[in-house]
Amino acid sequence: MATRKITITVPEELVESIKERVDARGVSGYIAAAAAHQDAMDRLRELAERLEEEHGAVTDDEQQAALDRIAAIDGWHDEKRSDSDEAA
Structure with missing residues (x-):
């Protein structure tokens, strides 16, 4: 999978908490995994909304x-x- 470097702003306390769990090079992977998880949850929510519109609650x-x-x-x-x- 291709990657792209971006700049994000994250609360300092969160960065320190993440660094306690992973090495310095693992921070990007940790944040990428969190973003991928959120993206999957957003897509699942969108699917659920479409199904509810089509088939009812x-x-x-x-x-x-x-x-x-x-x-x-x-x-x-x-x-x-x-x-x-x-x-x-």
Whole structure:
């Protein structure tokens, strides 16, 4: 992926906090990862808004059904992980 150098203004306390976690060359990567995450969240929010406009809002029942399905999948993965750990 091509990169481009830009200038940004960041609160000094934030920069110091980041530097405590990464070396000097890692600051750019840390900030780039944070910007990429925010960009992904913005795109996801835009998609959700378009889907809501097209199909209507998700009902409480639909949301609960999705959460229940996610919990079931998590449980299945936990069980498989536990089975794998016991076999090892």
